[in-house]
Structures are given as structure tokens and as C-alpha cells.
Amino acid sequence: MITYKNNPIILLVSRVVSPFIILFALYVIFHGHYSPGGGFQGGTLLAAALILIRLSAGREIAQLQFKSVLGTPLGCLGVLIYFGTGLAAMLAGGEFLDYAFLPFGGLTAAEIRSIGILMVEIGVGLAVMAILVAIYDDLLEGYKYD
Amino acid sequence: MTDILLGHYAYWGIIALLVIGLYGMMFKNNLAKKLIGMTIFQVAIIMFYVASAVKWGATVPILDPAIGAADAAKYISPLQHCLMLTAIVVGVATIGVAFSLVIAIHRRYKTLDESTLLERMKTS
């Protein structure tokens, strides 16, 4: 992992497989609130797709897919999406995270709760992905690739 | 006696994992092996909760049109699984922090072996 050898098979397979992993991860996130899946599981899959390229192609090339400086800010943004959903519910009159009070018009309470959970799961997925990639980058900071 | 041994076989396995994890944390000299022991310990506790959620003759807690929603005894309890999602995330975060500390220790003392580390801490 420290020395980068030019191996065409690994590189080709990683490049082909990584977008499909991202697609499957999005499927897992969006199906989280009524079937197996959810924010944390989908976020881990997204992070796996990004770390796959970091492992096979090296850090410099992987910056084309996801820049390392974006790690912590995107993680905070994800948690802020979660927090913002709860805050919107609180400002609209309910308690924190009471999704029935979210300001979407014309839907029943059960449907608004479903949309609320979906927003929270998206925030969690984004945060988990960014933080796991940031952990990987920080643990390997300072190693030189050939 | 056989009732305790065979009826609760899952919990005996979990106790074995707990003890292996504690052994790794206490008796292994390498810092990374201590962390592996800690992970095994946390996984054993997660398995404990999940094993307690099972019911005889019940299926996964996803609403099945054939079974319907009226009878709660036909679905296993999903609450322990949700609690353990949180515990898994906590475990991941702990391992992240732990390995950052291990890397900082390695940069400062150039070793991960506990006895060598203690000697170098005395002299440095």
C-alpha cells in the first residue's frame, strides 16, 4: 500500500466497480426508512467506494474523485442537515425532531414523517462518508508513495 | 444443567468472546493487538444484545403482507438492533481515535511494543 506499483488489472477493476458501489450505496440510503438499510450503512458503502480508489490508484489520483480537504467540512455539513431538520421541526412548533411539524403542505402526518426521516438519513449518510474518508486520509498522512 | 448449557449456547459463545477480548487487552504486549482485543470485546457486547432479540418461530421485522401487523410475536424485536447500530458507530469512532493515538505514539517513540515503550518513556 505504501509503494504504488502499476498494476493494470486492479486499476481497471477498481475504476469500473467504484461507480456501481456508489449507486448501490444510494439505493441503500434511500430505502433505509422502510426496509433494511439506512444512513449509516449507505454512508459506509459510499466511503468504501472512495477508499477503494485511494487504495488502488494512490492518493494523488484519488483527489480527482474526492478531494481530501473536503472531508471534515462535508461531515459537518451532513450533521448540520440532520440538525437543520430537527431545528425546522422545533421552529414550526413541535419538539426537536418531531417530523410531523415540518413545513410541507398537503400531506398526511405519516407521509411528512417519512420525508423527515429521509432527510435525516441523507444527512447521516453524507456525514458518515466524509468522516470515514477523512479518518483514512488522516491515518495515512505523511506516508510517501513512490 | 443441560438446560443451562444447551439452552443458552449463544450466550456461552458471547462470554467466550468477552473473555478473549479482555485477555487480548490485558496480556498482549503490542498496542495494536490491545486494540484488536478491545474490538472483540465491543463486538461481543453487540452480539449479546442481538442474541437477546430473537424469538421462536419469528421472522425479520419487515412488514409481511401474508403475516400482517396484528401479531407482534411473529416478528423479532427490532429495538436491540437499532441500539446496536449506534453502538457499532461508537466502536468505529473509538477505533479511529485509538489508531490516531497509536500513530502519535509511534512517531514519538518509534515502537509499539509495550515494554520497550515503558523503557523509552523513562529515559526520554
Add this chain to the structure above:
Amino acid sequence: MIIQNSPALIPLLLLASAISIPLLAIRKTGIAYVTAAAAAFCAMAISAFNTYRVWESGPITYHFGGWIPPIGIEYVLDPLSAFVTLVVNVVAFVVLCHAGGLKDREITEKATPYYSLVLLLLCGANGMILTGDLFNLYVFLEIFSLAGYGLIGIGEKQAPVASFRYLIMGTIGASFYLLGLGFVYIVTGTLNMADMKTMLPLLYGNPAVTAGLTLIVIGMGIKMALFPLHGWLPDAYTYAPSTSTALIAPIGTKVAAYVILRVLFFVFDVKFVDQTLPVTDLIGWLAAGGILFGSVMAIAQREMKRMLAYSSVAQIGYIGLGIGLANPLGLIGAVLHILNHAFMKGALFLVAANLRKNAGHSDISKLDATYRNRLPWSMAAFTLAALSMIGLPPTAGFFSKWYLALGSIDKGNWVFLVVILLSSLLNAVYFFRVLEKVYLLPPTDPEAGKALPKLARRRAVGQEEYSLMIPTVVLSFSLLLLGLWNANIVKGILQRIIPPGM
């Protein structure tokens, strides 16, 4: 909106500030400190408001997500949690004010993650105190612990090793808590504290409840640094940066003691933990051992922060002793000592930080009479805090020991009384050592001890910067106020804390 949501606002506000610091401070890292201080100030204001509300109208509950309690998570503001939140937030705000002037080199390099971790630490502590759900308590316990490991690991020479040891022991503690909670959850079927209190009396013979209670107490005992389980504390407090120690020492072990209080007396029945399964006896005797051990080890130390760390082990022993007595006077003594020790240790660690900044070291053997002139106000604050630790009236420390002594007499446990008195003498030994070197011994340099001419005296006070001096003095002189107002505090707040059945 603020009135309706006020129980939940403190952890939410601290969490929102913690996660927005990395976004706000991308260009200028100075914003991180300002945001942290502002958030701590708002938390202090809201906790004062909460205490006032509880004092006026009684306990308040808040249901997250609109789900009613056994199904949902609730936050409970009763007199005990409002009081402890107020103590934690006031001390945290004063220490953060001090941190601004300290300008520790390691912290200024990494200001953005450092202050974000500080706010996460406070969010975890406040969440642990306010929550009424046992699993939510585990989540906030881990938030608090992880932030603590990070804050300690930033320090000087041995800090990563000390933080690693704290991490291993702290994770074992939290995992034991989770395992014990699992046992109790399996037999009761609920995680809510109030609901569990109604279900447990039916189950007292059950071995799962015994196992669960034992594991919870041992797990939180590790986090609280109860006597044999205190091994992580001396190194962690010594090698961490000064601000981290001044934040974790007054707050960390106290919230763990609060959790044990809450679980033993408010979830389980007092009769059960005192007579049927004498967990409180065990805690009391271990705490008594810890008091003597901590005091003796503190006498043997040469460096001030390490001495204060062993002294913390002893002081946590007092709180454990109060829990172990399991009667109203002991409980009042324990909670009052939470308040007093937070202020005393906060002041003492801030004095150690000032000493390090001014003189570059905090070694006791190198102190001499020049420090009287170099750091006049810090040494005065140290003297007052030392007198309070020893337990001289009318400082605050005397009153908590008084209530603990009354509680031990009430219970008929004369050994505890002797331990309390003996430890006051031992505290006097290691504090008077410092005071003797600074105030009483003739100086080695004959010019140093004389009163300085007026200009030099003004420069001496100016040598000690105002931003460092004022927080230290505030924490220390409020010990006098807390001592004089002690009767009001006990009558007004603490008498309402006593759980039914005690």
C-alpha cells in the same frame, strides 16, 4: 419557543456550535475560540434559566420527537440535574475565558479541532446529566469520552500514551455499562428511567438484575476513578494541556458520580441498594480507601499537576463516601461536594496553568518566595482554594465535609468519620508544603522577599496578565461566597433532591 424547549436546548446548542466551528473557521482560526466561548456563555445562561424554572414550578420533562415516554426518549429537568448542569456550565465558561489568555502553543496551532472537541465534551456532559433514558446516557457518555481522549492526547511528552491508557480503560468502563444495561433491559423491557423504576420492584430476586447493577456500577466506577479503578487518572491529568485538564478535572469524574447517584437512588430503590444487595457499602468502603490512598500519594509528588491529580482521586472518594452512606445527609454532602470540588479543582488547575505560563514549570521543589511577587493573585487564589480543600470554615470545603461527617454519625459508621478527619490533616500536609515555600520560608535570594517599590509592584501584577488572573480569582473567591451562602443552597435546592424512600 425557548421556554417550551429549554430542557433540550443546552446539548443542542453546544452540538450545533461544535459542528459549525470547522465550517466557520476555514479562513480565520480565531473564530473558533470566540464561538466556543459564546456557546459556553449561552449554555450557562440557559442552565441558570432552567434552574430558576425548576425552582419555581417543579420537575419538567421534554419528549424528543413528540413520542411519549416509554416509547420515546425524554429529558428530565429535576432539581438534581438542573443543579449539576449549572455547576458544570459555570465552571466550563470560566475555564474557557481563561483559555483565551493562555495561548498555549499546541492549542493555537490546532485551534479549530481543539475548540470543537471542547464543545463536544460539554455537549456530552450536559446530555448525560439531563437525559432520562439509559441508552441515551450511553451515547452521550461515549461522546464525552471520545472528546476527552482527543483533548488529552494533544499535550506534551507522554500525553498520547496517557490518553491511550485512558482510552482502553474508559472503553472497558463504557462497555461494562452497556452490558449491565443489556441485562436490565432484557428483564424489564424498557430503557426509560421512570418506567424502569416502576418495573424493578417486581424483579428484585432476579440474578440478571443483580448482574446488571454490578456491571453498571463497576463501569461507571472506572469512569469516576473510584479507588482501585483510578489508574488512568494521574497520567491523563498530568500530561494533558492545561486547559484540557482544567476542563476535564472539574467535570468528568463528577458526571460519572452523578450517573451512579441517579441509577442507584432514582432508578433502583434505596432499600434495595442499601440492604438487599449492599452495593452502597462496597462503594463507601472503596471510596474510603481511595481517600486515604489519594491523600498519601499526593504527599509524595513533586510536580504540582500530578499532586492535584492524586488529590482529585481523594476528593472523588468523598463523593463516593456520600453515595455509600445512602442517607439524606450523606447525599446532600455528596452533591454539595460536587459543587465545591468543581470550583476548587478548577481554581487549582488554573493556578498551575498560570505557574507554567509564567515560570515555565510547575515543580514544587523549585517554588520559592519570588513567586509571591511574580504571581501575587494566583498565589492568593491558591491559598484560598487550599484552605477550602483542607476544610476550614467559612470556605465552601468545610460544609461538604460537615454534612458527610453528620451523615456518617447518623449511620453509625465511625470509621468513615475518622477517615474524613484524617484526610483533612493529610490534605493540610501537601498544601501547606506549597504555601510554606511561597510565603513562609526566607528567600534564597535576599532581595526577593522584600516588599517591592511601588512601580515594580505594579509591574509585578501586570506580569500576571489580567485575562489569566481574573478567571482564577473568580473561581477561587467564589468559594468564600459558596461557603457563606451554603445554608441557602442546601435549603433551597439540595433538600429537594432527596429521593422518596430515603
